Amino acid sequence: MIRRFLLPLAGLAAAAPAFAADVPYPQAPPPVAAPLVPLFTWTGLYLGGQIGYGWGTDTLTVYPWGFGTNYVPNGVVGGAHIGYNLQINQFVAGIEGDVEGTGINSSYNPGGVIYQTQIPVQGSIRGRLGVAFDQALIYATGGGEFAGFTTTYTGFGPYEQNSTTRAGWTIGGGIEYALTNNWSLRAEYRYTDFGHVTDSTPFLFGIGSSVTHHETENAVRAGFSYKFDGFGLAPAAARY
Numbered sequence: 522m523i524r525r526f527l528l529p530l531a532g533l534a535a536a537a538p539a540f541a542a543d544v545p546y547p548q549a550p551p552p553v554a555a556p557l558v559p560l561f562t563w564t565g566l567y568l569g570g571q572i573g574y575g576w577g578t579d580t581l582t583v584y585p586w587g588f589g590t591n592y593v594p595n596g597v598v599g600g601a602h603i604g605y606n607l608q609i610n611q612f613v614a615g616i617e618g619d620v621e622g623t624g625i626n627s628s629y630n631p632g633g634v635i636y637q638t639q640i641p642v643q644g645s646i647r648g649r650l651g652v653a654f655d656q657a658l659i660y661a662t663g664g665g666e667f668a669g670f671t672t673t674y675t676g677f678g679p680y681e682q683n684s685t686t687r688a689g690w691t692i693g694g695g696i697e698y699a700l701t702n703n704w705s706l707r708a709e710y711r712y713t714d715f716g717h718v719t720d721s722t723p724f725l726f727g728i729g730s731s732v733t734h735h736e737t738e739n740a741v742r743a744g745f746s747y748k749f750d751g752f753g754l755a756p757a758a759a760r761y
Contacts, residue, residue: 561656561699563608563615563748571709571744572599575625579638580735583722590631594638596624598740604649613651613658620644625738634676638734643668645691645713656699663692666713672720672734681722687736689715697746705746713738 575598582589600621606613626639644667651660666689674681693711700706715736722730 561702563606563613563653563658563699565748565750566603566605567705567746567748568601568603569705569744569746570599570601571619571621571707571742572597573709573740573742574598575623575738575740577625577713577736577738579627579629581629581636582733584731584733586730590629592627592629592636592638594625594627594640594736596626598623598625598643598742600644602744602746604746606649608653611653613649613653613660615649616647617649617662618644618646634674636732637673637675638736639671639673640668640736640738641671647691658697658699659694660697661692661694662709662711664690666691666715668715668736670715670718670734670736672718672732674720674722674732681720683720685718685720687715687718689713689736699748703748703750705748707742707744707746709742709744711740711742713740 574595576593576595578591579594580589580591598621600619602617602619604615604617606615621643623640623643626637628635628637630636645664647662647664649660649662651658667686668689669684669686671682671684673683691711691713693709695707695709697705697707715738718734718736720732720734722732
């Protein structure tokens with residue numbers, strides 16, 4: 522009696538593993554890959570403002586008398602800039618333009634004649650080339666510089682004033698740091714050579730006389746920029 526009872530149980534025990542193998546089990550969903558978050562990129566259109574201080578040398582020569590001197594125009598500079606950067610891997614290349622009002626001026630009075638030089642406005646168009654360390658950018662910059670000059674002579678004979686625009690070259694460098702994806706701060710130094718400005722001064726020193734100025738400028742600036750979104754993503758090699 523016991524034997525007939527145990528035999529069916531043994532059969533059920535033997536079939537249990539095969540039955541269990543056929544029972545479906547719920548499977549966990551496949552893991553979802555986390556989205557890749559782009560690193561900061563300098564690529565994009567930006568604009569901003571800057572303020573600083575400029576000082577230079579005005580080398581003055583009076584012809585045909587042949588005498589001259591150097592004096593130092595200086596003053597505050599400030600204005601706005603606009604540019605575009607493109608970042609490829611760690612390298613950043615761009616173009617930038619700026620325009621500034623300035624208080625740069627100086628006068629020289631050797632006795633009898635007062636010479637004065639003023640630069641009421643100046644601007645530049647420059648290339649920029651730098652190396653980015655994530656949110657920090659070290660760069661060099663250079664290109665053309667333009668300025669309006671007002672030169673005034675007071676002394677022998679009538680008062681004379683001349684206004685002219687000169688083109689020169691500028692070179693320098695700086696460092697910029699991105700506080701956020703859009704806002705950045707910068708510090709920059711540039712040297713500029715405006716070449717020679719020659720004024721005819723017939724009333725000051727007689728017919729055929731002239732005064733030539735050779736104007737150079739050093740300037741340090743601090744500024745900020747706002748980079749607009751939607752003007753290009755970082756190249757693939759620079760994103761991750």
